[in-house]
Amino acid sequence: MEAEKEARHLEALMEAAQKGDSAAYAQLLKAVVPELRRYARAKWIGTIDPEDLVQDVLLSLHSVRHTYDPARPFMPWLGAIFRRRLVDLQRRHIRKARNEVVTDTLPETFSDDETNWLEEGQGDPELLRTAIASLPAGQRKAIELLKLQELSLKEAAEKTGMSISALKVAVHRGMKSLKQTLRA
Amino acid sequence: MKVQNDVMKTDDLIGSLADEVAPVRRLLLPPVRMVIWLSLSLPWIALVVWYIGLRPDLMLRLGDGTWLVEQSLALLTALTAALAALCVSVPGRPLWERILPLFPLGLWIGTIVQGCVQSIAAGGSWSSLIRMDWSCLPHIALLGIGPAVVMIALVRKGAPVAPYVTIAYAALAATALAAFGLRFFHGEDASLMILVWQLGSVALLTAACTLFAERLFPWRIATPR
Numbered sequence: 001m002e003a004e005k006e007a008r009h010l011e012a013l014m015e016a017a018q019k020g021d022s023a024a025y026a027q028l029l030k031a032v033v034p035e036l037r038r039y040a041r042a043k044w045i046g047t048i049d050p051e052d053l054v055q056d057v058l059l060s061l062h063s064v065r066h067t068y069d070p071a072r073p074f075m076p077w078l079g080a081i082f083r084r085r086l087v088d089l090q091r092r093h094i095r096k097a098r099n100e101v102v103t104d105t106l107p108e109t110f111s112d113d114e115t116n117w118l119e120e121g122q123g124d125p126e127l128l129r130t131a132i133a134s135l136p137a138g139q140r141k142a143i144e145l146l147k148l149q150e151l152s153l154k155e156a157a158e159k160t161g162m163s164i165s166a167l168k169v170a171v172h173r174g175m176k177s178l179k180q181t182l183r184a
Numbered sequence: 185m186k187v188q189n190d191v192m193k194t195d196d197l198i199g200s201l202a203d204e205v206a207p208v209r210r211l212l213l214p215p216v217r218m219v220i221w222l223s224l225s226l227p228w229i230a231l232v233v234w235y236i237g238l239r240p241d242l243m244l245r246l247g248d249g250t251w252l253v254e255q256s257l258a259l260l261t262a263l264t265a266a267l268a269a270l271c272v273s274v275p276g277r278p279l280w281e282r283i284l285p286l287f288p289l290g291l292w293i294g295t296i297v298q299g300c301v302q303s304i305a306a307g308g309s310w311s312s313l314i315r316m317d318w319s320c321l322p323h324i325a326l327l328g329i330g331p332a333v334v335m336i337a338l339v340r341k342g343a344p345v346a347p348y349v350t351i352a353y354a355a356l357a358a359t360a361l362a363a364f365g366l367r368f369f370h371g372e373d374a375s376l377m378i379l380v381w382q383l384g385s386v387a388l389l390t391a392a393c394t395l396f397a398e399r400l401f402p403w404r405i406a407t408p409r
């Protein structure tokens with residue numbers, strides 16, 4: 001009886017979220033996260049943090065929220081999204097692990113400063129700095145961490161709280177904007 | 185400590201998503217979207233049939249029970265496959281919707297196979313039963329391209345929770361409708377020819393589209409700013 005009441009409550013929240021009710025949406029997401037986290041920890045196989053899967057499911061839910069029909073139960077709808085994202089992420093993780101080589105020391109040509117000097121005299125560093133500063137916060141952060149500080153996706157995800165997929169999209173968009181700005 | 189840190193980050197994500205949540209237009213019900221698909225696809229089929237020209241013996245065929253049964257089953261397969269593709273692209277819908285098209289598809293193949301068995305049992309050389317007819321594949325591709333484009337556009341509005349099943353049914357819907365249209369201008373009614381060339385083309389094109397399922401129907405995730 002209690003479970004049924006809770007299910008109705010979630011359906012009502014989702015219906016309100018589809019109408020743009022921000023508070024209802026936040027309440028709904030907060031209500032489902034513990035359940036998602038529990039499932040993610042139970043089902044996840046691999047080394048990536050299951051929290052990454054939870055965040056990916058939240059982003060996926062957000063992008064397809066128009067597909068929810070209030071006449072149907074909410075949890076099976078969310079469950080289908082969760083299962084698919086779990087499969088997608090695990091497949092990506094396995095593919096990546098297959099192609100990655102773990103190394104203690106990065107290959108280096110010569111230790112002299114001259115051979116490891118990144119500045120090749122091309123481009124305008126000041127213009128690049130201004131272009132990066134003009135990016136939206138999310139994209140700027142992604143560029144700074146992944147391209148300038150050269151962190152791995154996992155490290156950047158841990159630092160920002162963004163999921164790996166979100167970071168990939170942000171850095172892609174950021175690079176695109178930078179190219180346009182520098183070309184102009 | 186680490187767990188608590190992650191919890192806080194997910195909370196930040198929830199905050200960002202909730203802040204930018206905008207009203208969305210709910211997806212129409214699958215049967216309504218199927219009617220939209222049919223109403224946009226049939227004019228294309230009619231246009232191609234009109235352009236190529238109706239078969240001269242069409243009036244005779246319309247009185248032929250076997251021809252009518254095969255055409256009804258082809259159309260029913262197309263309709264149920266379209267409905268299944270649109271249902272599968274909505275998360276959390278019942279499983280029976282996924283197997284629904286298999287019944288008319290099985291009956292359609294069964295009817296044609298039965299015709300093949302009868303014509304083989306009646307005797308005659310294989311050369312009189314089957315010959316090369318490469319025109320079916322491009323004709324079915326031409327007839328099916330319009331329904332396929334509309335169907336892909338419609339399913340992409342949904343969620344890719346089962347992209348391979350969705351695209352397989354979307355392609356089956358388009359090619360079965362094309363096979364239905366084909367027999368209005370293609371004067372080939374021998375069962376073995378239909379099985380090999382027409383159903384073969386349907387199977388080949390469906391399989392080809394399914395190979396590209398994840399590219400045709402990817403997740404398009406918007407990140408919060």
